[in-house]
Amino acid sequence: MDRIPILKMGAYLLVTIQVDMHDRLALTLQDDLTMQIVKHRTRGVLIDISGLEMVDSFIGRMLGTIASMARLLDAETMVVGMQPAVAITLVELGLSLNGVRTALDVDKGMRALQAAVSEAGQDSNESFEL
């Protein structure tokens, strides 16, 4: 598999990672997602990692980089579905994914994403008025 598919769902982009990603695949996803955010003028990205049985520092860094890049492009990122064993391991590894918003599942994530996007919209209006 050469690419992780990115689905457009209304105003949002949805990525479901279901394979154990090799490093190049992770980097390709990072690039693809950044391009798609701009192309579709997306305000929110949902990344479902419930199919991932392991997140190491490389994949963790990719999630952080996606969130940072998306933020620069005025989009919010929500990572959902992390397995408990993955969360336990990540913390022991020393990676707390600061700056990455998370939710338990796609449903909760989508609602949180919508709230975050509308909040961010208000914020930018306010700063515009100033």
Added chain:
Amino acid sequence: MRVLSSELFEVRGPLDIVALRLAVRKRAISLGFGLVDQTKIVTASSELARNTLDYGGGGTVDMEVIEHERKCGLRLIFLDQGSGIPDIKLALTDGYSSREGLGLGLGGARRLSHEFEISSKLGEGTRVSILRWK
């Protein structure tokens, strides 16, 4: 300590890291490791295999099933013939990376393992061994 079985893997490219993760997961499951223990040893292996590839220029991994005083464990020995680590203490420090990484690989792998050994010789290579008991 008795070595019950041993399997050798090559680490020459990113796909080899994925293959190793899968093999370690399978072996951990067959030994009856719980899900969290499986995930920890798989994640530690992934970090160290990436080090072998990125810093050691590739190498080998020996996966051994260990028995000691009726305990069963999984040991992985990462070997490369790269340039070696000049300052092991520094390399084990969280956040230190000689390149663009997060610098969590060695320290993180040590935390995820019950036993950890590292030796390195400049110009000759590096050997890292981790062990996790069931």
